[in-house]
Amino acid sequence: MTSTDTNLAAAALAIALVALLTTMGQLLQQYLATADGYRRCQKSVMGEYARKTRLQWRWSEFRFETLYTTPEIFLAGQGSPNRVGQVLLTGSQKSREKSLVPPSSMDNQEAVMLVGSSFNNQFEVPSGQRTHTETPRAPPGGTYRGEMTCWVPFLHWIHEKTAASLDNHLIYSQEATDATVLPPRNVRLPGIIFRERSWDFQPPDVVRPLAKTTLADIAVIARRMGMKWKDFRPSDGILRAEGHSQTITSTTVRSLGIVLQYSYTGQKQRLAMAEHNLRKRLVTGSILTEQEEIYIPDAGADRLGCGVLRADRDLGLPDLTVSTQAEIVTALGYLDRSGTSSAALARILQENPDFRFRVADIVALAIHPLRRPGSHLVQVPAPSDNMQGVTTSSVGRRAFRQCLEEYVVVRNGDVGIHTQQALDICYEIGTKYAAWDHTDDYSTQDEQWIVTRDPRYLDAVQERLDSLTTILNEWEQAHSFRYHNMLGIHIRIAMFADGGETNLQQNLATDYKADVDGYFRQLPKIVEEMKKAGFHNKQMIVDAWVMMMLRAMCWGACHFFVPGERVPIQYFGSQLPVYIG
Structure with a gap:
């Protein structure tokens, strides 16, 4: 074979190989094209998840x-x-x-x-x-x-x-x-x-x-x-x-x-x-x-974003929803079984549709703490529109301590041991931590928007909160006392008192000192209503009411409601x- 024939044969072979490769490439391309969506699952589209993208050959469909x-x-x-x-x-x-x-x-x-x-x-x-x-x-x-x-x-x-x-x-x-x-x-x-x-x-x-x-x-x-x-x-x-x-x-x-x-x-x-x-x-x-928002990573805090209150089981309360005013009316019907509070709020809303009931105190009085010991965080979603209340502010806590001081002084110390202990707790926390009830410019400014607080202060407050809950629960077990009755009477007598916080003018311009003064003025009526409910020990009723209020004050000090739609x-x-x- 001459060199010319050899060259021609090599050229023909090269052309045949190119044609074969081209044909194979076209065939492979056709088969790969059957992998619908493959290009849409690459790294440029889904980042590192593209590593898990794969092709699977289906013999029955030849694709x-x-x-x-x-x-x-x-x-x-x-x-x-x-x-x-x-x-x-x-x-x-x-x-x-x-x-x-x-x-x-x-x-x-x-x-x-x-x-x-x-x-x-x-x-x-x-x-x-x-x-x-x-x-x-x-x-x-x-x-x-x-x-x-x-x-x-x-x-x-x-x-x-x-x-x-x-x-x-x-x-x-x-x-x-x-x-x-x-x-x-x-x-x-x-x-x-x-x-x-x-x-x-x-x-x-x-x-x-x-x-x-x-x-x-x-x-x-x-x-x-x-x-x-x-x-x-x-x-x-x-x-x-x-x-x-x-x-x-x-x-x-x-x-x-x-x-x-x-x-x-x-x-x-x-x-x-x-x-x-x-x-x-x-x-x-x-x-x-x-404003910075960092929430407590707790299921109870998440529920508040839907207006749901998972009540503290140790206090014998039902779960509630308080997102809308209609839901608050229903919730008050569960808390105050006489129906007086829910009917009163319904009348207020009928006369003033823009009225917004204060929900913060209801939350503080009803649910367990969401903040955990050792944590800096205090932010939780607001479960309703109006999250004002005496429990949310150092002004309210200071007013509670002052009114409690006056109550003890007027009675020349003739008060129950738990009432005196509650006053001592207010003194103790307030002496160590200005955030409790100091109402100077710094404290007022600090309450404008809170993300974290000193965990030592929060731990001290929450320790008292837990001990107060334990005492109230023990009374539930040992006596005819019912926290549910006490809370319902407090709502009916104190919160819905004439000229109190549900008054339209007071609702628009908060005065926590006036609110707490009103609570203490209504205390004799609360005692009488509790007696009608079957609990007759006057001193123990006052002790229980004071502990209930102080527990709510402690809850409010450990949490901050972030406003927002539910x-x-x-x-x-x-x-x-x-x-x-």
Whole structure:
């Protein structure tokens, strides 16, 4: 064979190989194209979750099936069931690794320095004495892409907010932060399980992989993250929440249900930088920043966001709902079984529809403490619109101590041992801690918005709260005394007294000193009503009333109500599936 023939044969062979490879590539491409949705489950779309995306060959259909994994988000602990394979979202490095949400997933949020009216993608370096600017650099390990599924940044910020809560929930901080499978006792934490799904079942209207949660869980998680529900109408497919640079909106997908869109605007960081620049006189004007919200990670606190009060079982009270005025009317009917209080409030609302009953004292008198020993945190969601009351303020506590002093002096010490002990407790706590009943400018300002308090002060107060609850419970067991009767009579006689706190003028302009003075003036009537209820020991009745009020004062000192819209009670605990795109 000549060299020419050899060259021709080699060329023909090369052409044949190219044709074969081209044909094989086209064939392979056709088969890969049968994996519908595979490109929509890659890292650019779903971050680290793309590692779990895989193809499965179906011989019967001679095609690939795309299998992808997304999280199912829920709350675990304190009555919420744990699930096999769950991972808790605590913000720790281990938790982030196991939940596939590394810190770099959202670390490249731009800081902004305002100069005049211009926005520059630069930030001032605060360390040392440097005053020059540097351009932000992308974090190592990848960056957040805006086109990702919105549940990727959503999981990131759940981690961040949970970590902030646990850092301040001191006694459980290390235990809870290190936990990745089971939540510690008396703590309720968000978690996920991994769900593998087939793209074959993806509705045609949905172009991204969807995470899943329930209506009740997303309602609580959004509030914990600092958002308020501005519109909550699942029956119409409408859910809208916003707050702290975050928004949640919804749409309804046929054959699927409600799909949420979460977005983080970064405005909070921009406002913080603008406030910093305002202090340095780089800009002028006013900066409106949102108050910090870090809630006690407790199921009871979560219930308050729906207006639900899980009553203290040691006090023999029923569970209540107080979100709306109509619900408060019903609740008063359970607390004051005579029906007088609920009828009185119904008449007030009929005459003045804008009237808002003070709920804070009812909460403090009815439920167990949500704050845990050793914790800094005091914030809980407000279960109703008007959360004023004598138990919420150092002014009310000071008024209670002063009135109790006068009561003891007038009777020349002829009072029960528990009444005297209550006065001693007020002296003891007030002497050690100004936050108890000092009403100077600092204390008043400190009560404007509270996130944390000195845990030593809170522990001292809560220790007294627990001991008072124990005494009241022991009296329930040993005597004919019923806390339920005492509370109902207090509401009927003291709270609804003529010219008292339910008076329209007094309701608009609070005067806690006048309120407490009125309570003590009504004390003889309370004693007489308790005797009608079958408890005849006058001194013991006064002791019980004083302990009941002091217990409520202690509860109010350990908690701070954060205002905000509540989730309607009919959706409390709802397991309606909700998807996040």
